[in-house]
Amino acid sequence: MPATAPPRLADYIRSIADFPKPGILFRDITPLLASPAAFGESIRQLAEPFRGVGVDLVAAAEARGFIFAGPLALELGAGFIPVRKPGKLPFETHSFSYDLEYGSDSLEVHTDSFSAGQRVLLVDDLLATGGTMEACCRLVERARATVVGCAFVIELTSLAGARRLAPHKVVSLLQYD
Numbered sequence: 089m090p091a092t093a094p095p096r097l098a099d100y101i102r103s104i105a106d107f108p109k110p111g112i113l114f115r116d117i118t119p120l121l122a123s124p125a126a127f128g129e130s131i132r133q134l135a136e137p138f139r140g141v142g143v144d145l146v147a148a149a150e151a152r153g154f155i156f157a158g159p160l161a162l163e164l165g166a167g168f169i170p171v172r173k174p175g176k177l178p179f180e181t182h183s184f185s186y187d188l189e190y191g192s193d194s195l196e197v198h199t200d201s202f203s204a205g206q207r208v209l210l211v212d213d214l215l216a217t218g219g220t221m222e223a224c225c226r227l228v229e230r231a232r233a234t235v236v237g238c239a240f241v242i243e244l245t246s247l248a249g250a251r252r253l254a255p256h257k258v259v260s261l262l263q264y265d
Contacts, residue, residue: 094125094129094132095123095125095126095129097120097126097129097130097133097241097261097262098262099126100117100119100120100123100126101115101116101117101119101120101242101262102115102116102118102119103115103116104116115214115242115244115264117152117213117214117241117242120241121155127159130156130241130261131156131159131160131163132163133261134156134160134163134211134239134241134259134261135160135163135164137237137239137257137259138164138209138236138237138239138259139164141207141236142207142236143164143166143207143208143209143236144166144167144206144207144208145161145166145167145168145169145201145202145206145207145208145209145233146160146161146164146166146167146168146169146208146209146210146211147168147169147170147171147197147201147202147208147209147210147211147224147228148168148169148170148171148210148211148212148224149171149172149195149212149220149221149223149224150170150171150172150173150176152212152213152214153171153211153212153213154170155213156211156212156213156241157211160209160211160239164209166209169197169201169202169208170197171195171196171197171224171227172195172196172197173193173194173195173196174194174195174196176196177196177197177198179198179199179200180198180199181196181197181198181199182196182197182198182199182201182227182230182231183195183196184196184223184226184227184230185223186219186220186222186223186226187219188219193219193220193223195220195223195224195227196227197227201227201231202227202228202231202233203231203232203233204231204232204233205232205233205234206231206233206234207233207234207236208228208233208234208235208236209235209236209237209238209239210224210225210228210235210237210238210239211238211239211240212238212239212240213240213241213242214240214241214242214243214244215238215240215242215243215244215247215249215250215253215258215260216244216247216249217247217248217249217252218247218248218249218250218251218252218253219252221238221249221253222252222253224238225238225253225256235256236257237256237257237258237259238253238256238257238258238259239258239259239260240258240259240260240261241260241261241262242260242261242262242263242264243258243260243262243263243264244264244265245263245264245265246265
């Protein structure tokens with residue numbers, strides 16, 4: 089019996105005009121998440137470039153990054169580290185503050201999340217300007233761990249987030265202008 093072709097991930101991304109405000113075309117991942125076949129395929133494709141490179145930990149910023157990072161960590165045989173907004177973690181934390189176009193934000197991890205020499209893959213659902221992922225990279229590097237790459241389901245190429253993350257390897261499954 090012939091194997092069925094894997095789902096085409098782009099077929100599971102819904103485009104919603106004028107959300108959350110006029111002029112924005114929102115890329116909605118919820119149809120992908122609702123399909124076990126498409127969700128599983130996205131995890132398989134995110135893992136593929138990082139198999140065999142010794143990923144110790146997969147880290148992601150809340151909240152949508154968590155959706156992909158947990159299964160990806162299991163797929164790669166790695167641990168999972170949550171990167172949270174301030175005040176959400178119960179133990180001692182390291183914090184990194186960064187600028188946004190409309191203000192600033194901060195992210196935190198437990199002080200014992202990363203150790204020197206560990207190899208960390210960072211993941212999120214979407215790469216736009218790269219500010220959040222850059223902050224995640226800085227938290228990993230502050231602990232003298234190594235960022236092995238940054239993986240995304242969707243990349244908005246016109247916002248040049250991948251350039252901001254250089255020299256780190258950036259992998260995205262779907263690109264939109």
